Amino acid sequence: MRLKGKRALVTGAGSGFGEGIARRFAVEGASVMIADINDGAGESVVRAIKAEGGIADFVHADVSLGNEVAAMIDATQSAFGDIDILINNAGRPQRNGPMLGVDEATFDAIFAVNVKSIYLTAMHVVPIFRAIGGGVIINMASTAALSPRPGLVWYNASKGAAASLTRAMAIELAADNIRVNELCPVAGDTPMLAEFLGGEVTNEMYAKFVSTVPLGRLSTPRDLANAALFLASDEAEFLTGVLLEVDGGRCI
Numbered sequence: 001m002r003l004k005g006k007r008a009l010v011t012g013a014g015s016g017f018g019e020g021i022a023r024r025f026a027v028e029g030a031s032v033m034i035a036d037i038n039d040g041a042g043e044s045v046v047r048a049i050k051a052e053g054g055i056a057d058f059v060h061a062d063v064s065l066g067n068e069v070a071a072m073i074d075a076t077q078s079a080f081g082d083i084d085i086l087i088n089n090a091g092r093p094q095r096n097g098p099m100l101g102v103d104e105a106t107f108d109a110i111f112a113v114n115v116k117s118i119y120l121t122a123m124h125v126v127p128i129f130r131a132i133g134g135g136v137i138i139n140m141a142s143t144a145a146l147s148p149r150p151g152l153v154w155y156n157a158s159k160g161a162a163a164s165l166t167r168a169m170a171i172e173l174a175a176d177n178i179r180v181n182e183l184c185p186v187a188g189d190t191p192m193l194a195e196f197l198g199g200e201v202t203n204e205m206y207a208k209f210v211s212t213v214p215l216g217r218l219s220t221p222r223d224l225a226n227a228a229l230f231l232a233s234d235e236a237e238f239l240t241g242v243l244l245e246v247d248g249g250r251c252i
Contacts, residue, residue, distance in 0.1 A: 020221020026054030
């Protein structure tokens with residue numbers, strides 16, 4: 001087991017990539033805190049992990065709110081004793097459309113979830129990692145951070161900010177044995193896909209999007225789980241500040 005004895009916190013773990021990461025980490029021996037704004041979805045993932053013999057717990061958390069992030073960290077420490085791995089997976093999409101069609105409240109919400117949450121979690125987790133001698137942070141970005149496309153301007157910008165945060169954090173925290181890396185997936189068959197495609201997914205639109213990926217498909221929770229497992233494991237002990245493209249070649 002590659003994560004035996006580790007304690008992981010995964011935000012947005014009630015579905016999609018976060019669920020895939022949480023379930024894979026549990027199989028590999030980690031105790032996993034499932035954090036999500038959707039209680040029913042999060043609790044369902046906990047039941048699935050326990051049914052497979054893993055260790056998991058659930059905490060409700062809106063990662064854009066400082067008090068809820070603090071409570072999320074406290075709940076994880078109370079459940080497992082401490083935290084070794086933080087996966088900042090929770091994200092907010094932008095519906096594909098003209099940049100001037102996004103209102104201020106939507107812009108604020110995108111940046112609160114995709115950028116501010118990294119600040120909020122760092123404020124609580126970094127002192128913990130320093131106290132225990134190190135840790136791992138993995139931020140979830142997107143190919144949008146590396147190869148922005150029209151129609152998603154503000155989402156692109158939020159993920160670009162996450163990429164810059166990842167590399168800056170990696171430099172500053174290296175002396176504390178805290179590794180900070182980032183995953184950059186192409187879109188997958190998750191609840192966010194419809195937003196990226198303008199509000200609905202038609203067969204024609206789906207096929208057109210897939211045609212832009214050289215390996216001929218979208219990303220899956222398993223793809224992201226495998227990449228996150230590697231970056232969180234001791235096998236990646238010399239990797240920090242990496243922006244790992246999990247995109248089937250789309251950014252080439």
